[in-house]
Amino acid sequence: MGFFVQDLHRQIEQLYSQTHEKTKQILYRGQGISKIEFEKVKQSQGGLWAFNNFLSTSTDRDVSLAFAESVESDPDLIGILFQMEIDPFVSSTVFGSLNGTAYYSEENEILFSMHTVFRIGEIVQINDQLWQVNLALTNDNDEQLKSLTDYVRAEFANDFKHHQLGMLLRRIDKLDQAEEFFKGILESTVVKSLEEIADLHAQLGGIKHSQEDSLEALAHFQSALNIREKVLKPTDLALAKTYSSIGSTYCLMANYTSALAYHEKALKIREEVLPPIHSDLGIAYTNLGVVHHRIGDYQTALSYSEKALDIKEKTLPLNHPSLAITYHNIGRLHELMKDHFMALAYYEKTLMIEEKSLPPTHSSLGTTYSNIGAVYLTLENYSDALLYFEKALNNYQNSLLPNHPNLAATYNNMGTLYKSMKNYSTALLHHDKALEIQLTSLPSNHPTFAKTFFYIGEVYYSMENYSTALLYYAKAFEIQAKSLPSSHPNFALFFDKIKLVRRTLGFREETITCVE
Known part of the structure; x- marks a missing residue:
């Protein structure tokens, strides 16, 4: 297609040189966009919008409004009337009037070449399914x-x-x-x-x-x-x-x-090789932080993650996805260290960047939704927790393979939520879905299995089915002991749970031993 794209671009350049307007103009475009994409537009007010196609606009508001209104029969779409302010003195973007050239001459069409960038201004609701979004052509020196x-x-x-x-x-x-x-x-x-x-x-x-x-x-x-x-x-x-x-x-x-x-x-x-402030050093610190996080050394992990953040904040644009990764890692560490409000603050920073810089179906958004849901669950805000878990599940189902471990993690989160709400049968159903996915995607000794077995044990413990709970706690502890160091925080948690259940079932204390 390269030949045709270039040829059309050159024709627009020719029109631009022949008919270039010297005054400001207001142009319009009407179209439908998905509800997810529109939410992203609203969150990006004041930011940038790039049209990655040849952009057809009109000088006639009514023509464009008709296009925007034509999507009202589709409940999944929002009609958008773009009102675009064009100042030919602030941008080198090429565009041309198609009067006398276009097939539909009554549309008073102005055609822009590809990759025209605007700044998003005021967003005004016209009716339930129709909005006006004001755009201004971006200055070349923005x-x-x-x-x-x-x-x-x-x-x-x-x-x-x-x-x-x-x-x-x-x-x-x-x-x-x-x-x-x-x-x-x-x-x-x-x-x-x-x-x-x-x-x-x-x-x-x-x-x-x-x-x-x-x-x-x-x-x-x-x-x-x-x-x-x-x-x-x-x-x-x-x-x-x-x-x-x-x-x-x-x-x-x-x-x-x-x-x-x-x-x-x-x-x-x-x-x-590199200077002290370089983005690749930030990546190295991030990676080391992730490994220390996985082995349960949260303080060392936080130290590396904060080093990474210091570098990234000095070297990256404010909305770069790599910054979101580091905010996420720090948020997760604060969550594990029981500072839940600090965790939520970092997760919200993560989400703010991801919603502006990533496609709506990008799996990183699913991870952030899941993490925010987990914090709300800990804070016993069950309605918001369920809302974010469902967002995560929907995102993963549209972006990942059906046996991806992130789907399993979300089912586990939802299982824990339903257990907290005392809906034990639904909780077990979700944990079983998680286990089914993990069995097809992970080696049998992966530490993630330990978490799932522990969660299932927690449900049976809450149901006062202590013998079944003990079975799952023991499975969790056995995998944990084989795959992670004994200093990991979960090690003591799992072991203490086994002791508690055995005591409840009447086992003698001295019979309790650690799996080698």
Whole structure:
């Protein structure tokens, strides 16, 4: 399609040069958008809106209003009348009048080239299903737009420019298309350098990591590492990135000793090569924080996460998704350390960025909804907890594979919520769904199983079915003892629960032993 896109763009440029207006104009566009997308627009008031297509507008408000009103029969859509203020002196965006050229000449059409960017102004409700959104064409020197554009351009810089489309597909969670893209290049007969082959394996490893296919991810990352260790200097940043990727995969596999070793290798290179304030150092600190979080060393994890946040706040645009990741990690640590209001504050910061910078179906939004729901559950605000868990479940069902562990985690959260509401049968139903997913997606000794067995034990304990509760607590403790260090906070929790139930059932205290 490239030829046709370029040809149309050049025609618009020609129209622009021939008929360029020298005065401000008000233009209109009417269309329907989904309710989810409209919520994102309202939350982005004052921010930027990019039309990633050739943008058809009209000088006639009534024509555009008719298009906006035409969606009223569809309950899933909101009709939007865009009112656009165009100042030709503040932007180099090209557009042209199609009077005498357009097929529908009565529409008084003005056509813009692709990627026109506006700032979102006032949003006014016209009726239940119809809104007016005021937009202003963005100044070429807009600081927010320039900062974001420069950062994204640098972020997607790659020695292999033809890989950038796949990198972008990965970033917006189009993982199947990204995999198809990179596999196509890797399997093509075009001659490739060793470093390009390494990059392709690294990209495919990243996709498989996001899909939580840890074994295939590790195989791709190892292929990349085998090449890079042969052709690169020991302090090359590409090596650090590969060590980091392998460390994150080992973390996914609950092999925390190996994860720490690889993340520390990555950090050593980055600290030696990079200035103290560099975004890659922020990534290294984030990764180490995640591993220490998983092994239950929350204070060390918080220290690394705060180091990462300090760097990211100094080097990234305020709405960058990477900042949201660090806010999320810090929020989770505060939640585990029982500072629930601080946790909620960080989760809300996370959500504010994600809703502005990610597609509505991006799975990171599901994770944040789930975390906010978990805090509300702890605070015994059950109605809000259920609302956010249902948002998380809906997001995951539209963005993840049916056996993805995040779906299992959400079912577990909902099970715990229903247990707190004393609806035990529904609680068990949700925990069973979680267990069913985990059995198809995780190794049998993964510590996540311990959580699920513990949650099921908690339901049976609340039902005063102590013998069944003891069975599940023992299963949880056995997996915990094999997969995590004895210093992990859950270790003592599970052991104490077993002692409590055994005492309730009349077992003698001295018969209690720890699983080796």
